[in-house]
Amino acid sequence: MISPQLLAPAGDFSSVDAALDHGADAVYVGIGPYNLRAHAPNFALQDLSELLDRVHAGNRRIYFALNIMPGPEQIPEIESLVRKLRLDTLLPDAFIVSDPGVVHLCRELIPDVPLHLSTQTGTFNQRSLRFWQQQGIRRVVLPRELNLKQISDLASTGILETEIFIHGAMCVSVSGRCLMGAYFSGRHPNRGDCPQPCRWSYRITPLMSDSGNPLQEPWLEAEENNNGTYLLNARDLCTIEILPGLIRSGVTALKIEGRNKSAHYIAAVVKTYRAAIDLFIRNPQEYTVPDEWKTLLASIDHRPYTTGFYTGELQMQEVFSSKATSASRIVGVVKGHLKENLPVIDVKNSFSIDETLEVLPVNQSRTPFPVSISRCTDLCGNVLDRISSNRVIAVHSSESLQRGDMLRRTIS
Ligand code: SF4
Structure with a gap:
């Protein structure tokens, strides 16, 4: 095959x-x-x-x-x-x-x-x-x-x-056939500018006649809670x-x-x-x-x-929220090594030395594994106590790290 x-x-x-x-x-x-x-x-x-x-x-x-x-x-x-x-x-x-x-x-x-x-x-x-x-x-x-x-x-x-x-x-x-974004906000989905109204929360308000009778039937059934309903999500x-x-x-x-x-x-x-x-x-x-x-x-x-x-799965919508969730956040990426084989990390989000992080390894035969960092320095060897985002540092780690490995933190 x-x-x-x-x-x-x-x-x-x-x-x-x-x-x-x-x-x-x-x-x-x-x-x-x-x-x-x-x-x-x-x-x-x-x-x-x-x-x-x-x-x-x-x-x-x-x-x-x-x-x-x-x-x-x-x-x-x-x-x-x-x-x-x-x-x-x-x-x-x-x-x-x-x-x-x-x-x-x-x-x-x-x-x-x-x-x-x-x-x-x-x-x-x-x-x-x-x-x-x-x-x-x-x-x-x-x-x-x-x-x-x-x-x-x-x-x-x-x-x-x-x-x-x-x-x-x-x-x-249907892909390429949706005009909701253009209709609601003038932003065109087929020109790369969809504001994603399908992820918005809606409230269902029945249309009533003057005498209080519903104007339209049959009704669209929707599940709604205090936040409304994300029936298009x-x-x-x-x-x-x-x-x-x-x-x-x-x-x-x-x-x-x-x-x-x-x-x-x-x-x-x-x-x-x-x-x-x-x-x-x-x-x-x-x-x-x-x-x-x-x-x-x-x-x-x-x-x-x-x-x-x-597969024709029936449950393709999520009506209670359109929020995406995640269980981890990136901390940094290994960019290479210094002469002493110390991994160099491009830090994306701050972290502290006592934290246990997880490595998302580039090596295909390895699954994610825990790592702890015992010491961080700048590229001149000066020890750092606090590691802030958007800087490049060298680390001493409990596991050997490869170029391209990602360090991440598990979040609840
Ligand atoms: S993301 Fe939602 S609103 Fe935008 S084109 Fe797709 S279905 Fe339509």
């Missing part, structure tokens, strides 16, 4: 490093504002040379998302961006696009660069696959609304490469339990959602799915989900999980 590509999101350089260190085969990123995470840090033109070098040095792939549905005023901007990328030879391994106008523009300006069709376009059937094949598309990201059998049917046509989401946030509505997708079926469907790539997510989140999700894919490919009969994988996926920011439409 062929191992599908594991594709991770990245909103900045630390997420790119986390994805590559923990085993992603490819990353996808946004360039400027023309992608569906307009509020992620994204990458500027001056970052691209380093970005491409970093990804290609590890023999991985990188895709640029250009998947907004642009209005007439944005097409010249996108055209000039693509021309600039071509001129400066800063082209990725593929562009992710959704608008037919952008497809047309890319085919004309950069015919040799593969195009992947975003899930936003909504490619639900084999005729649509054929149509997009004729437009020069290489790969289609299938809608999250398809079930496992439908995915398998489409992948087995072999018309185009197929990609599906395996983990991350879900839309409560979708759970997050997690497919670790059904991964064998997804791999057997024959899709080319398994994609993780979340270009707004932290490097810590990316590391934990990529590590778990890397281990799961490798285990299944090595020995499909022995695939089981060990507790460590469940614990790791439960430790990062998430809403309650669902397998979504893939």
Whole structure:
């Protein structure tokens, strides 16, 4: 069986490093504002040379998302961006696009660069696959609304490469068809600016006639408490339990959602799915989900999980809260070692020396393990009593640490 590509999101350089260190085969990123995470840090033109070098040095792939549905005023901007990328030879391994106008523009300006069709376009059937094949598309990201059998049917046509989401946030509505954000606040979901009204709390107020009789029937039933109801709030997708079926469907790539997510989140999700894919490919009969994988996926920011439409699970909403919870917080990342083999930590959140931390190791054969830090110094060797965030320090640790390991703290 062929191992599908594991594709991770990245909103900045630390997420790119986390994805590559923990085993992603490819990353996808946004360039400027023309992608569906307009509020992620994204990458500027001056970052691209380093970005491409970093990804290609590890023999991985990188895709640029250009998947907004642009209005007439944005097409010249996108055209000039693509021309600039071509001129400066800063082209990725593929562009992710959704608008037919952008497809047309890319085919004309950069015919040799593969195009992947975003899930936003909504490619639900084999005729649509054929149509997009004729437009020069290489790969289609299938809608999250398809079930496992439908995915398998489409992948087995072999018309185009197929990609599906395996983990991350879900839309409560059909991908690419939701206008709630634009309706409520004028912010356009198909231009990367969704204010996520599906995560808001609502109160149900029956419409009454002057005489006090209800105006509309039948009623929509909703569970409501003192905070109202989050009746539109979708759970997050997690497919670790059904991964064998997804791999057997024959899709080319398994994609993780979340270009707004932290490097810590990316590391934990990529590590778990890397281990799961490798285990299944090595020995499909022995695939089981060990507790460590469940614990790791439960430790990062998430809403309650669902397998979504893939298995037709009924409970895909969470009506009492839309808040994501997490059981751990990043403390720092190992950036390398000093001459005496002392690990150098890029500190993200302050910590104290007497704390027991946990290591999220880059080594695939290791699961998270506890570590204590007995001494911290700056890079000149001066001892530090207090370790604040956003500084680089050297540490004496109870366990040996590798470049790319993440230190994290468990929170209740
Ligand atoms: S409002 Fe919710 S369902 Fe609609 S596009 Fe935004 S995130 Fe998706």
